Amino acid sequence: MTVYSYQAKNRNGEPRKGDIEAESIAAAASLLRRQGMKDIKVKDKGKPGAGKPKTITEKDIVIFARQLATMVGAGLPLVQCFDLVSKGAENFGVQEATRRVKEAIEAGTTLTEAMSREPKMFDELFVNLVQAGEQSGILESVLGRLAVYKEKSASLKAKVKSAMTYPISVLVIAFVITGVLMIFVVPTFADLFKNFGAELPAPTRIVIAMSEWTQSYWYVVIFVVGAAGYTFKRFYRQSEHFHYQVDRLTLHLPVFGMILRKSAVARFARTFGTMVAAGTPILESLENVAKTSGNRIVEEAIMNSRSSISEGRTLTEPLANSGIFPTMVTSMISIGESTGSLEQMLEKIADFYEEEVDRAVDNLTALLEPIILVFLGVVIGGLVVAMYMPIFQMGSVVG
Numbered sequence: 001m002t003v004y005s006y007q008a009k010n011r012n013g014e015p016r017k018g019d020i021e022a023e024s025i026a027a028a029a030s031l032l033r034r035q036g037m038k039d040i041k042v043k044d045k046g047k048p049g050a051g052k053p054k055t056i057t058e059k060d061i062v063i064f065a066r067q068l069a070t071m072v073g074a075g076l077p078l079v080q081c082f083d084l085v086s087k088g089a090e091n092f093g094v095q096e097a098t099r100r101v102k103e104a105i106e107a108g109t110t111l112t113e114a115m116s117r118e119p120k121m122f123d124e125l126f127v128n129l130v131q132a133g134e135q136s137g138i139l140e141s142v143l144g145r146l147a148v149y150k151e152k153s154a155s156l157k158a159k160v161k162s163a164m165t166y167p168i169s170v171l172v173i174a175f176v177i178t179g180v181l182m183i184f185v186v187p188t189f190a191d192l193f194k195n196f197g198a199e200l201p202a203p204t205r206i207v208i209a210m211s212e213w214t215q216s217y218w219y220v221v222i223f224v225v226g227a228a229g230y231t232f233k234r235f236y237r238q239s240e241h242f243h244y245q246v247d248r249l250t251l252h253l254p255v256f257g258m259i260l261r262k263s264a265v266a267r268f269a270r271t272f273g274t275m276v277a278a279g280t281p282i283l284e285s286l287e288n289v290a291k292t293s294g295n296r297i298v299e300e301a302i303m304n305s306r307s308s309i310s311e312g313r314t315l316t317e318p319l320a321n322s323g324i325f326p327t328m329v330t331s332m333i334s335i336g337e338s339t340g341s342l343e344q345m346l347e348k349i350a351d352f353y354e355e356e357v358d359r360a361v362d363n364l365t366a367l368l369e370p371i372i373l374v375f376l377g378v379v380i381g382g383l384v385v386a387m388y389m390p391i392f393q394m395g396s397v398v399g
Contacts, residue, residue: 003019003020003021004019004020004021004022004025004028004042004043005017005018005019005042005043006018006019006020006028006029006032006037006040006041006042006043007040007041008032008037008038008039008040008041009037009038009039010036010037011036011038016037020032020042025042028042029042054091054092054093055091055093056091056093056094056097056120056121057091058150058153058154058157059154060089060091060093060094060121061121061126061150062147062150062151062154064085064089064094064098064121065126065143065146065147065150065151066147066150066151067081067084067085067088068081068082068085068143068147069140069143069144069146069147071084071085072139072140072143073140073143073144078105078111079102079105079106082098082099082101082102082105083102085098086098086099086102093120093121094121097118097120097121098121100114100117100118101114101115101117101118104117110134111130111134111139112127112130112131112134115127115130123292124288124291125271125275125288125291125292126146128275128280128284128288129142129145129146129274129275129278129280130142130143130146132275132278132279132280133278133279135279136278136279138278138279141277141278142277142278145274145277145278146274148274149270149271149274152270152350152354153267153270153271155354156263156266156267156270156354156357159263159357159358159361160259160260160263160357160361162361163256163259163360163361163364163365164256166365166368167368167372170368170372170376174375174376174379174380177380178379178380178383179214179218181380181383182210182211182214182215182383183211183214183215183218185387186207186208186211186383186387187211187215189208189387190208190211190212193208193390198390198393200389200390201386201389201390201393203382203385203386203389204386204387204389204390206386207383207386207387240296243296244296244297247295247296247297247298248296248297250295251264251295251297251324255364255367256364258360259357259360259361259364260295261324262353262356262357262360263353263357264293264294264295264298264324265324265325265326265329265349265353266349266350266353266354266356266357267292267293267294268289268293268298268302268325269329269346269347269349269350269353270346270347270350270354271288271289271292272285272286272289272346273342273343273346273347273349273350275288275289276342276343276346277343282309282315283306283309283310286302286303286305286306286309287303287306289302290302290303290306297322297324298322298324300322301318301319301321301322301324301325302319304318304321304322305317305318305319314334314337315333315334315337316330316331316333316334316337319333329349329353332345332348332349333345333346333349
Protein backbone atom coordinates (compact mmCIF):
# COMPACT_ATOMS: atom_id res chain seq x y z
CA MET A 1 0.00 0.00 0.00
CA THR A 2 1.13 3.54 -0.80
CA VAL A 3 0.17 6.76 0.94
CA TYR A 4 -1.37 9.43 -1.31
CA SER A 5 -2.26 13.03 -0.46
CA TYR A 6 -5.45 14.37 -1.95
CA GLN A 7 -7.45 17.55 -2.43
CA ALA A 8 -11.17 17.33 -3.21
CA LYS A 9 -14.62 18.73 -2.52
CA ASN A 10 -17.35 16.95 -0.61
CA ARG A 11 -21.03 16.70 -1.59
CA ASN A 12 -21.64 20.21 -0.27
CA GLY A 13 -18.77 21.66 -2.30
CA GLU A 14 -16.58 22.21 0.76
CA PRO A 15 -12.83 21.70 0.16
CA ARG A 16 -11.22 18.70 1.82
CA LYS A 17 -7.62 17.46 1.92
CA GLY A 18 -5.75 14.65 3.65
CA ASP A 19 -3.98 11.33 3.15
CA ILE A 20 -5.29 8.00 1.94
CA GLU A 21 -3.71 4.54 1.51
CA ALA A 22 -4.34 2.68 -1.73
CA GLU A 23 -2.72 0.39 -4.27
CA SER A 24 -2.49 3.14 -6.92
CA ILE A 25 -3.52 6.71 -7.71
CA ALA A 26 -6.51 5.38 -9.62
CA ALA A 27 -7.55 3.21 -6.67
CA ALA A 28 -7.19 6.19 -4.32
CA ALA A 29 -9.37 8.35 -6.58
CA SER A 30 -11.95 5.56 -6.78
CA LEU A 31 -12.10 5.29 -2.98
CA LEU A 32 -12.61 9.03 -2.68
CA ARG A 33 -15.38 9.02 -5.30
CA ARG A 34 -17.19 6.30 -3.36
CA GLN A 35 -17.04 8.63 -0.36
CA GLY A 36 -18.88 11.26 -2.37
CA MET A 37 -15.85 13.40 -3.22
CA LYS A 38 -15.50 15.35 -6.49
CA ASP A 39 -12.84 17.54 -8.20
CA ILE A 40 -10.30 15.04 -6.88
CA LYS A 41 -6.54 15.65 -7.12
CA VAL A 42 -4.29 12.81 -5.87
CA LYS A 43 -0.49 12.92 -5.40
CA ASP A 44 1.92 10.14 -4.48
CA LYS A 45 3.22 10.75 -0.96
CA GLY A 46 5.41 7.66 -0.79
CA LYS A 47 5.19 4.42 1.11
CA PRO A 48 4.24 4.37 4.81
CA GLY A 49 7.25 5.03 6.94
CA ALA A 50 9.21 6.67 4.14
CA GLY A 51 12.02 8.71 5.65
CA LYS A 52 11.61 7.10 9.08
CA PRO A 53 14.24 4.81 10.64
CA LYS A 54 13.54 1.11 10.18
CA THR A 55 16.31 -0.52 12.23
CA ILE A 56 15.04 -1.34 15.74
CA THR A 57 17.57 -0.18 18.33
CA GLU A 58 18.05 -0.97 22.01
CA LYS A 59 16.58 2.43 22.84
CA ASP A 60 13.41 1.62 20.85
CA ILE A 61 12.96 -1.61 22.81
CA VAL A 62 13.50 0.18 26.13
CA ILE A 63 10.82 2.75 25.24
CA PHE A 64 8.45 0.02 24.08
CA ALA A 65 8.93 -2.07 27.25
CA ARG A 66 8.22 0.94 29.48
CA GLN A 67 5.15 1.98 27.43
CA LEU A 68 3.71 -1.54 27.39
CA ALA A 69 4.28 -1.99 31.14
CA THR A 70 2.55 1.33 31.87
CA MET A 71 -0.46 0.60 29.65
CA VAL A 72 -0.94 -2.96 30.90
CA GLY A 73 -0.64 -1.62 34.45
CA ALA A 74 -3.42 0.87 33.63
CA GLY A 75 -5.68 -2.03 32.64
CA LEU A 76 -5.74 -1.53 28.86
CA PRO A 77 -6.34 -4.64 26.69
CA LEU A 78 -3.25 -5.97 24.91
CA VAL A 79 -4.69 -5.29 21.45
CA GLN A 80 -5.26 -1.64 22.33
CA CYS A 81 -1.77 -1.40 23.90
CA PHE A 82 -0.07 -2.60 20.74
CA ASP A 83 -2.33 -0.45 18.57
CA LEU A 84 -1.36 2.67 20.53
CA VAL A 85 2.35 1.80 20.44
CA SER A 86 2.20 1.11 16.70
CA LYS A 87 0.51 4.44 15.96
CA GLY A 88 2.77 6.46 18.25
CA ALA A 89 6.16 4.91 17.44
CA GLU A 90 8.63 7.11 15.55
CA ASN A 91 10.54 4.09 14.24
CA PHE A 92 8.83 2.45 11.27
CA GLY A 93 10.33 -0.93 12.19
CA VAL A 94 8.65 -0.73 15.61
CA GLN A 95 5.39 0.36 13.97
CA GLU A 96 5.35 -2.66 11.69
CA ALA A 97 6.46 -5.19 14.34
CA THR A 98 3.89 -4.04 16.91
CA ARG A 99 1.17 -3.90 14.25
CA ARG A 100 1.86 -7.53 13.29
CA VAL A 101 1.80 -8.56 16.96
CA LYS A 102 -1.54 -6.77 17.41
CA GLU A 103 -3.00 -8.54 14.37
CA ALA A 104 -1.73 -11.92 15.62
CA ILE A 105 -3.34 -11.36 19.05
CA GLU A 106 -6.62 -10.36 17.37
CA ALA A 107 -6.45 -13.64 15.43
CA GLY A 108 -6.29 -15.58 18.71
CA THR A 109 -2.53 -16.06 19.06
CA THR A 110 -0.97 -15.81 22.51
CA LEU A 111 1.23 -12.80 23.28
CA THR A 112 4.28 -15.05 23.65
CA GLU A 113 3.79 -16.69 20.26
CA ALA A 114 3.05 -13.35 18.56
CA MET A 115 6.24 -11.81 19.99
CA SER A 116 8.34 -14.84 19.05
CA ARG A 117 7.49 -14.13 15.40
CA GLU A 118 9.33 -10.78 15.65
CA PRO A 119 12.92 -11.79 16.60
CA LYS A 120 14.36 -8.45 15.43
CA MET A 121 12.46 -6.71 18.23
CA PHE A 122 11.90 -9.39 20.87
CA ASP A 123 14.88 -11.57 21.74
CA GLU A 124 14.60 -15.00 23.35
CA LEU A 125 14.98 -13.62 26.86
CA PHE A 126 12.17 -11.09 26.32
CA VAL A 127 9.85 -13.78 24.96
CA ASN A 128 10.64 -16.26 27.75
CA LEU A 129 9.95 -13.66 30.44
CA VAL A 130 6.63 -12.73 28.84
CA GLN A 131 5.75 -16.42 28.63
CA ALA A 132 6.52 -16.87 32.33
CA GLY A 133 4.34 -13.84 33.13
CA GLU A 134 1.45 -15.15 31.03
CA GLN A 135 1.61 -18.61 32.58
CA SER A 136 1.83 -17.36 36.16
CA GLY A 137 -0.75 -14.57 35.73
CA ILE A 138 1.68 -11.79 36.67
CA LEU A 139 2.20 -10.31 33.20
CA GLU A 140 1.90 -6.74 34.49
CA SER A 141 4.63 -7.29 37.10
CA VAL A 142 6.89 -9.09 34.61
CA LEU A 143 6.51 -6.31 32.04
CA GLY A 144 7.46 -3.75 34.70
CA ARG A 145 10.57 -5.77 35.56
CA LEU A 146 11.36 -6.18 31.87
CA ALA A 147 11.21 -2.42 31.40
CA VAL A 148 13.59 -1.88 34.33
CA TYR A 149 15.87 -4.66 33.06
CA LYS A 150 16.03 -3.22 29.54
CA GLU A 151 16.71 0.28 30.86
CA LYS A 152 19.49 -0.94 33.18
CA SER A 153 20.95 -3.19 30.48
CA ALA A 154 21.02 -0.36 27.92
CA SER A 155 22.59 2.00 30.46
CA LEU A 156 25.29 -0.54 31.37
CA LYS A 157 26.06 -1.24 27.72
CA ALA A 158 26.36 2.49 27.02
CA LYS A 159 28.82 2.95 29.90
CA VAL A 160 31.06 0.11 28.73
CA LYS A 161 30.86 1.36 25.14
CA SER A 162 31.88 4.87 26.19
CA ALA A 163 34.87 3.45 28.08
CA MET A 164 36.04 1.72 24.89
CA THR A 165 35.10 4.45 22.42
CA TYR A 166 36.97 7.36 24.03
CA PRO A 167 40.58 6.10 23.68
CA ILE A 168 39.89 4.50 20.29
CA SER A 169 38.44 7.74 18.89
CA VAL A 170 41.44 9.74 20.14
CA LEU A 171 43.87 7.25 18.57
CA VAL A 172 41.98 7.44 15.25
CA ILE A 173 42.09 11.25 15.33
CA ALA A 174 45.82 11.15 16.12
CA PHE A 175 46.37 8.72 13.24
CA VAL A 176 44.45 10.97 10.81
CA ILE A 177 46.29 14.12 11.92
CA THR A 178 49.65 12.35 11.61
CA GLY A 179 48.70 11.15 8.13
CA VAL A 180 47.74 14.68 7.04
CA LEU A 181 51.04 16.07 8.39
CA MET A 182 53.04 13.34 6.65
CA ILE A 183 51.33 13.67 3.27
CA PHE A 184 50.69 17.42 3.00
CA VAL A 185 52.74 19.41 5.55
CA VAL A 186 56.09 17.63 5.79
CA PRO A 187 56.67 17.61 1.98
CA THR A 188 56.36 21.42 2.01
CA PHE A 189 59.13 21.65 4.60
CA ALA A 190 61.18 19.04 2.72
CA ASP A 191 61.10 21.21 -0.43
CA LEU A 192 62.13 24.20 1.68
CA PHE A 193 65.10 22.28 3.12
CA LYS A 194 66.45 21.07 -0.27
CA ASN A 195 68.60 24.17 -0.63
CA PHE A 196 69.46 24.35 3.05
CA GLY A 197 73.17 23.87 2.34
CA ALA A 198 73.85 21.85 5.50
CA GLU A 199 73.13 18.41 6.86
CA LEU A 200 69.68 18.20 8.37
CA PRO A 201 69.27 17.06 11.98
CA ALA A 202 68.63 13.33 12.44
CA PRO A 203 65.01 13.73 13.68
CA THR A 204 64.21 15.86 10.61
CA ARG A 205 65.73 13.29 8.24
CA ILE A 206 63.76 10.50 9.91
CA VAL A 207 60.46 12.41 9.63
CA ILE A 208 61.11 13.29 5.96
CA ALA A 209 61.93 9.64 5.18
CA MET A 210 58.71 8.54 6.93
CA SER A 211 56.78 11.14 4.96
CA GLU A 212 58.23 9.95 1.64
CA TRP A 213 57.36 6.35 2.52
CA THR A 214 53.82 7.37 3.52
CA GLN A 215 53.30 9.27 0.27
CA SER A 216 54.47 6.28 -1.77
CA TYR A 217 52.75 3.51 0.20
CA TRP A 218 49.75 5.09 1.96
CA TYR A 219 47.45 2.62 0.21
CA VAL A 220 49.46 -0.26 1.72
CA VAL A 221 48.75 1.07 5.23
CA ILE A 222 45.02 1.36 4.50
CA PHE A 223 44.96 -2.11 2.92
CA VAL A 224 46.82 -3.74 5.81
CA VAL A 225 44.58 -2.08 8.43
CA GLY A 226 41.43 -2.99 6.49
CA ALA A 227 42.58 -6.57 5.84
CA ALA A 228 43.53 -7.03 9.50
CA GLY A 229 40.13 -5.73 10.65
CA TYR A 230 38.25 -7.93 8.17
CA THR A 231 40.28 -11.03 9.07
CA PHE A 232 39.82 -10.47 12.79
CA LYS A 233 36.07 -9.99 12.39
CA ARG A 234 35.71 -13.08 10.22
CA PHE A 235 37.74 -15.33 12.53
CA TYR A 236 35.89 -13.96 15.57
CA ARG A 237 32.56 -14.92 14.02
CA GLN A 238 33.51 -18.23 12.46
CA SER A 239 36.19 -19.73 14.71
CA GLU A 240 34.88 -20.79 18.11
CA HIS A 241 38.42 -21.30 19.46
CA PHE A 242 39.55 -17.84 18.31
CA HIS A 243 36.36 -16.27 19.71
CA TYR A 244 36.96 -18.00 23.04
CA GLN A 245 40.59 -16.85 23.28
CA VAL A 246 39.73 -13.24 22.38
CA ASP A 247 36.99 -13.19 25.03
CA ARG A 248 39.46 -14.57 27.57
CA LEU A 249 42.04 -11.93 26.62
CA THR A 250 39.58 -9.03 26.89
CA LEU A 251 38.72 -10.00 30.47
CA HIS A 252 42.41 -9.77 31.43
CA LEU A 253 43.26 -6.48 29.72
CA PRO A 254 44.71 -3.81 32.03
CA VAL A 255 41.93 -1.52 33.36
CA PHE A 256 39.51 -2.42 30.55
CA GLY A 257 39.39 -6.06 31.67
CA MET A 258 38.29 -4.99 35.13
CA ILE A 259 35.44 -2.92 33.66
CA LEU A 260 34.35 -5.82 31.44
CA ARG A 261 34.41 -8.28 34.37
CA LYS A 262 32.31 -5.97 36.54
CA SER A 263 29.85 -5.36 33.72
CA ALA A 264 29.61 -9.15 33.16
CA VAL A 265 28.78 -9.67 36.85
CA ALA A 266 26.19 -6.85 36.77
CA ARG A 267 24.57 -8.22 33.59
CA PHE A 268 24.48 -11.75 35.02
CA ALA A 269 22.90 -10.63 38.29
CA ARG A 270 20.36 -8.32 36.62
CA THR A 271 19.27 -10.88 34.02
CA PHE A 272 19.20 -13.84 36.42
CA GLY A 273 17.34 -11.82 39.06
CA THR A 274 14.73 -10.67 36.54
CA MET A 275 14.07 -14.23 35.36
CA VAL A 276 13.89 -15.62 38.91
CA ALA A 277 11.43 -12.88 39.86
CA ALA A 278 9.28 -13.78 36.84
CA GLY A 279 9.03 -17.35 38.09
CA THR A 280 11.17 -18.93 35.38
CA PRO A 281 12.72 -22.26 36.48
CA ILE A 282 16.36 -21.95 37.60
CA LEU A 283 17.80 -24.25 34.91
CA GLU A 284 15.93 -22.44 32.13
CA SER A 285 16.91 -19.06 33.62
CA LEU A 286 20.60 -19.94 33.68
CA GLU A 287 20.48 -21.13 30.07
CA ASN A 288 18.98 -17.81 28.96
CA VAL A 289 21.40 -15.83 31.12
CA ALA A 290 24.33 -17.69 29.55
CA LYS A 291 23.12 -16.89 26.02
CA THR A 292 22.88 -13.16 26.80
CA SER A 293 26.23 -12.93 28.65
CA GLY A 294 28.11 -11.62 25.60
CA ASN A 295 31.33 -13.43 26.54
CA ARG A 296 32.27 -17.07 25.98
CA ILE A 297 34.17 -17.35 29.28
CA VAL A 298 31.23 -15.98 31.28
CA GLU A 299 28.84 -18.19 29.31
CA GLU A 300 30.95 -21.25 30.12
CA ALA A 301 30.97 -20.42 33.85
CA ILE A 302 27.18 -19.99 33.89
CA MET A 303 26.56 -23.22 31.98
CA ASN A 304 28.88 -25.05 34.40
CA SER A 305 26.72 -23.71 37.23
CA ARG A 306 23.64 -24.99 35.44
CA SER A 307 25.20 -28.44 35.15
CA SER A 308 26.16 -28.29 38.81
CA ILE A 309 22.55 -27.62 39.86
CA SER A 310 21.18 -30.35 37.57
CA GLU A 311 23.57 -32.79 39.29
CA GLY A 312 22.31 -31.76 42.73
CA ARG A 313 25.26 -29.56 43.69
CA THR A 314 25.46 -25.83 44.40
CA LEU A 315 25.16 -22.92 41.98
CA THR A 316 28.09 -20.96 43.36
CA GLU A 317 31.05 -23.36 43.17
CA PRO A 318 31.50 -23.21 39.35
CA LEU A 319 31.04 -19.41 39.45
CA ALA A 320 33.76 -19.09 42.10
CA ASN A 321 36.12 -21.37 40.12
CA SER A 322 35.72 -19.27 36.95
CA GLY A 323 37.82 -16.43 38.38
CA ILE A 324 35.32 -13.85 37.08
CA PHE A 325 32.82 -13.73 39.92
CA PRO A 326 34.30 -12.27 43.14
CA THR A 327 33.94 -14.04 46.48
CA MET A 328 31.46 -11.41 47.66
CA VAL A 329 29.15 -12.24 44.74
CA THR A 330 29.27 -16.01 45.19
CA SER A 331 28.79 -15.64 48.96
CA MET A 332 25.70 -13.43 48.50
CA ILE A 333 24.25 -15.87 45.95
CA SER A 334 24.91 -18.77 48.33
CA ILE A 335 23.12 -16.91 51.15
CA GLY A 336 20.24 -16.13 48.79
CA GLU A 337 19.96 -19.81 47.85
CA SER A 338 19.91 -21.00 51.47
CA THR A 339 17.50 -18.33 52.75
CA GLY A 340 15.13 -18.23 49.77
CA SER A 341 15.99 -14.61 48.98
CA LEU A 342 17.97 -15.21 45.79
CA GLU A 343 16.02 -12.59 43.84
CA GLN A 344 16.79 -9.84 46.37
CA MET A 345 20.47 -10.79 46.59
CA LEU A 346 20.84 -10.74 42.82
CA GLU A 347 19.19 -7.32 42.65
CA LYS A 348 21.62 -5.94 45.26
CA ILE A 349 24.59 -7.43 43.38
CA ALA A 350 23.38 -5.88 40.11
CA ASP A 351 22.89 -2.44 41.68
CA PHE A 352 26.31 -2.55 43.35
CA TYR A 353 28.24 -3.62 40.26
CA GLU A 354 26.41 -1.21 37.95
CA GLU A 355 27.58 1.59 40.26
CA GLU A 356 31.08 0.05 40.23
CA VAL A 357 31.12 0.11 36.42
CA ASP A 358 29.97 3.73 36.48
CA ARG A 359 32.79 4.71 38.86
CA ALA A 360 35.35 2.65 36.93
CA VAL A 361 34.43 4.38 33.65
CA ASP A 362 34.72 7.82 35.31
CA ASN A 363 38.11 6.88 36.80
CA LEU A 364 39.30 5.53 33.47
CA THR A 365 38.33 8.75 31.70
CA ALA A 366 40.14 10.81 34.33
CA LEU A 367 43.21 8.55 34.01
CA LEU A 368 43.25 8.55 30.21
CA GLU A 369 42.97 12.30 29.71
CA PRO A 370 46.55 13.17 30.84
CA ILE A 371 47.95 10.05 29.14
CA ILE A 372 46.27 10.97 25.86
CA LEU A 373 47.44 14.58 26.12
CA VAL A 374 51.02 13.40 26.64
CA PHE A 375 50.69 10.94 23.75
CA LEU A 376 49.36 13.60 21.38
CA GLY A 377 52.01 16.03 22.57
CA VAL A 378 54.80 13.54 21.91
CA VAL A 379 53.51 12.41 18.49
CA ILE A 380 52.21 15.66 17.00
CA GLY A 381 54.61 17.92 18.90
CA GLY A 382 57.53 15.68 18.01
CA LEU A 383 56.74 15.97 14.31
CA VAL A 384 56.44 19.75 14.51
CA VAL A 385 59.69 20.15 16.47
CA ALA A 386 61.55 17.83 14.08
CA MET A 387 60.51 20.00 11.13
CA TYR A 388 61.42 23.27 12.84
CA MET A 389 64.84 22.10 14.09
CA PRO A 390 66.68 23.13 10.86
CA ILE A 391 65.09 26.60 11.09
CA PHE A 392 66.23 26.91 14.72
CA GLN A 393 69.68 25.69 13.65
CA MET A 394 69.79 28.29 10.85
CA GLY A 395 68.80 31.02 13.32
CA SER A 396 71.60 30.11 15.73
CA VAL A 397 74.17 30.11 12.90
CA VAL A 398 73.02 33.54 11.69
CA GLY A 399 73.02 34.88 15.24
